[in-house]
Amino acid sequence: MEYIQQNFNVNFSYGVFFSSNLFDPANTCLATFLESKAEDAYVKKLLVILDGGVAAHHPQLTQQISRYFEQVRGFQLAPEIITIPGGEGVKNDLPLLFSLVDAIDKYGIDRHSYVIGVGGGSLLDLVGFAAAISHRGVKHIRIPTTVLSQNDSGVGVKNGVNYKGKKNFLGSFAPPAAVFNDPVFLTTLDSRDWRSGMVEAVKVALIKDAAFFNRIEADSVALTAGDMAAMHYLIYRCAELHVQHIGGAGDPFESGSSRPLDFGHWSAHKLEQLTNFELRHGEAVSIGIAVDSVYSYLLGWLSESDMQRILTVLKNMQLPVWHPLLEKQNGQPSPVVAGLEEFREHLGGRLTISLLREVGKGEEVHEMDLDLLYKAVEICKNNQ
Amino acid sequence: MEYIQQNFNVNFSYGVFFSSNLFDPANTCLATFLESKAEDAYVKKLLVILDGGVAAHHPQLTQQISRYFEQVRGFQLAPEIITIPGGEGVKNDLPLLFSLVDAIDKYGIDRHSYVIGVGGGSLLDLVGFAAAISHRGVKHIRIPTTVLSQNDSGVGVKNGVNYKGKKNFLGSFAPPAAVFNDPVFLTTLDSRDWRSGMVEAVKVALIKDAAFFNRIEADSVALTAGDMAAMHYLIYRCAELHVQHIGGAGDPFESGSSRPLDFGHWSAHKLEQLTNFELRHGEAVSIGIAVDSVYSYLLGWLSESDMQRILTVLKNMQLPVWHPLLEKQNGQPSPVVAGLEEFREHLGGRLTISLLREVGKGEEVHEMDLDLLYKAVEICKNNQ
Numbered sequence A, B: 001m002e003y004i005q006q007n008f009n010v011n012f013s014y015g016v017f018f019s020s021n022l023f024d025p026a027n028t029c030l031a032t033f034l035e036s037k038a039e040d041a042y043v044k045k046l047l048v049i050l051d052g053g054v055a056a057h058h059p060q061l062t063q064q065i066s067r068y069f070e071q072v073r074g075f076q077l078a079p080e081i082i083t084i085p086g087g088e089g090v091k092n093d094l095p096l097l098f099s100l101v102d103a104i105d106k107y108g109i110d111r112h113s114y115v116i117g118v119g120g121g122s123l124l125d126l127v128g129f130a131a132a133i134s135h136r137g138v139k140h141i142r143i144p145t146t147v148l149s150q151n152d153s154g155v156g157v158k159n160g161v162n163y164k165g166k167k168n169f170l171g172s173f174a175p176p177a178a179v180f181n182d183p184v185f186l187t188t189l190d191s192r193d194w195r196s197g198m199v200e201a202v203k204v205a206l207i208k209d210a211a212f213f214n215r216i217e218a219d220s221v222a223l224t225a226g227d228m229a230a231m232h233y234l235i236y237r238c239a240e241l242h243v244q245h246i247g248g249a250g251d252p253f254e255s256g257s258s259r260p261l262d263f264g265h266w267s268a269h270k271l272e273q274l275t276n277f278e279l280r281h282g283e284a285v286s287i288g289i290a291v292d293s294v295y296s297y298l299l300g301w302l303s304e305s306d307m308q309r310i311l312t313v314l315k316n317m318q319l320p321v322w323h324p325l326l327e328k329q330n331g332q333p334s335p336v337v338a339g340l341e342e343f344r345e346h347l348g349g350r351l352t353i354s355l356l357r358e359v360g361k362g363e364e365v366h367e368m369d370l371d372l373l374y375k376a377v378e379i380c381k382n383n384q
Helices: A029-035 A052-057 A061-070 A088-092 A094-106 A121-133 A147-151 A183-188 A191-196 A199-208 A210-225 A228-248 A265-274 A281-298 A304-316 A337-347 A370-382 B029-035 B052-057 B061-070 B088-092 B094-106 B121-133 B147-151 B183-188 B191-196 B199-208 B210-225 B228-248 B265-274 B281-298 B304-316 B337-347 B370-382
Strands: A002-018 A044-051 A075-077 A082-084 A114-119 A139-144 A161-163 A166-170 A178-181 A353-358 A361-365 B002-018 B044-051 B075-077 B082-084 B114-119 B139-144 B161-163 B166-170 B178-181 B353-358 B361-365
Touching: A002 A029, A002 A228, A002 B228, A029 A178, A044 A052, A044 A061, A044 A094, A044 A121, A052 A061, A052 A082, A052 A114, A052 A183, A061 A075, A082 A094, A088 A121, A088 A161, A094 A121, A094 A161, A094 B166, A114 A121, A121 A139, A121 A147, A121 A161, A139 A147, A147 A191, A147 A199, A147 A228, A147 A281, A166 A265, A166 B094, A183 A228, A191 A281, A199 A210, A199 A228, A199 A281, A199 A304, A199 A353, A199 A361, A210 A228, A210 A304, A228 B002, A265 A281, A265 A337, A281 A304, A281 A353, A281 A370, A337 A370, B002 B029, B002 B228, B029 B178, B044 B052, B044 B061, B044 B094, B044 B121, B052 B061, B052 B082, B052 B114, B052 B183, B061 B075, B082 B094, B088 B121, B088 B161, B094 B121, B094 B161, B114 B121, B121 B139, B121 B147, B121 B161, B139 B147, B147 B191, B147 B199, B147 B228, B147 B281, B166 B265, B183 B228, B191 B281, B199 B210, B199 B228, B199 B281, B199 B304, B199 B353, B199 B361, B210 B228, B210 B304, B265 B281, B265 B337, B281 B304, B281 B353, B281 B370, B337 B370
Parallel strands: A002 A178, A044 A075, A044 A082, A044 A114, A114 A139, A139 A178, B002 B178, B044 B075, B044 B082, B044 B114, B114 B139, B139 B178
Antiparallel strands: A002 B002, A161 A166, A353 A361, B161 B166, B353 B361
């Protein structure tokens, strides 16, 4: 038998920038980044896909964006800024995905040009996927506008859309060219989005950084009340921990079954789907963290007081810690619990669930004791 | 301005195996590969997508495949082997793409399981793309069954489908888990596929390996007549040069504009599209190589005798070296020549065309002199 071995590495590198009023003509952060990529030989193109909700809250934004890019040397903005809705619904809309692909074609966005998504995590997931599959991958820049996307998905390497009711069934790993986090967008979030977005910080603190959890705990009431300085720290540290994990844990494209950043997510994904996305992602993850923290306590890993601290932080953020779909329904298994196999399938390989050995230290298990799980659900119910 | 830097490498590694009668129970090549990936904790799944033309020429194949995988420890074959047509047509069929995605879902193919494509390059492009976008990428194994796919696309890292008449507009870079080249499949190819597939070897020899070109030249009549030993060497060396270029030239996912393996391809892609794929890919590339070789001669790069050698090799393979669509049409530019901009856009960045400095040495230019190009077309026409 003859044999040829292929072996190569691909480097992925991008910056996550924090800067206020990105499209203010005096703010050179984005312009400087782009101009560092300019080429004398040809003009690169830019296509902006903007969240309609953001545009409504910032009525000057479209015009600001157009004017801003006029000044950037070596780049040309497409004649249209495409406005689409925000929220999870856009991830259920394949014709919308293809309309973005069509726009990439129509406006001549090639592999050296950039698609720029401005919006929440769902919009960025959709835009990232459209960019990833067009011309075998055109570059994309993310400008996340929510707490959730600035501290988590927006700084990561994934994209995706839902397919036939399965969350993120279609998608890819396609790191962005750059991410720009602008806190000004957070000022117009509604309270639900502001609060629920913090839960990914609670998650990553619990599995990786006890000191960060202590700080979130101390700040939890102020954060919930809208303290911007506290929120800025929360987002920065959360983004940093996500970036470090993705780049530093040896499996950025998740070829293994280990997925510590999915702590609290196995039940969350199913709850979102079963509630038809009436639960926000962050709310569903709050419930998932609560259940898996109590389960960790019942396993004898987490102390009762630490378990209570976690529930208190989530409740201080006015986030849910329980949902009726977690219970058995007329003697039948909870439909959320029944989704464990679907979660395993999406991750692939062996069932792998992150739990808490202690605050700041995640640990994985490969099976869940269902009696213990229903007991954890009961404790969450009684601790709402 | 605060800033977080992300930076990581992803390793991609796969073998290209050459082995006859892959699905003979006595052939352990594929089984050994799979069993090296088995896990005690769970059974991995396999889904085979088979080219209907191959199935028709090898009526026992479906049954052979089923039986073969029954013996492989740690793996379970999906209850259905999916048979789809071969040929470029499948790349124009988005519903077919989604039917494969549906099968990946239905049969529980997760990120640790494998989709196995058995067929020509078009089928493998389609299957690879379906695998790449499902669950953010499930593993795929390629078993190319044509000369063209065994020596070129099947051993590479790309996939793709056509979209709104644009070749490979949708696709991604997703290296296979492994490639298995079985020469037995070549024995049932029709003459046109047998001959036209050789042109990618002519291409890569011309830009990289003069000794290989000399050997192809010496063998060209025998190859065309069906000499299997000569064909085996041609495929092996061509695959090796492609693998080495992809892994060794520093840009496996084509982030730059340099694309030497696309020698002869700018006009070929357009010719395929304009003839509604009545021209085979290899035939179109034969024409493309002829035109760009003559153009290289007219630039003063290639000697007249080397230019003639190239045309003679292509003609010995009974491949076309000219097409009427290359000429001006009623005083209007040739629609192929008008496709230069489309080619630039697909590659992105600056127009970059590979030409021949000499036999065995490609060199890139960033513009084409259209008068010279039409002169090259004329010489090709007169040398058919």
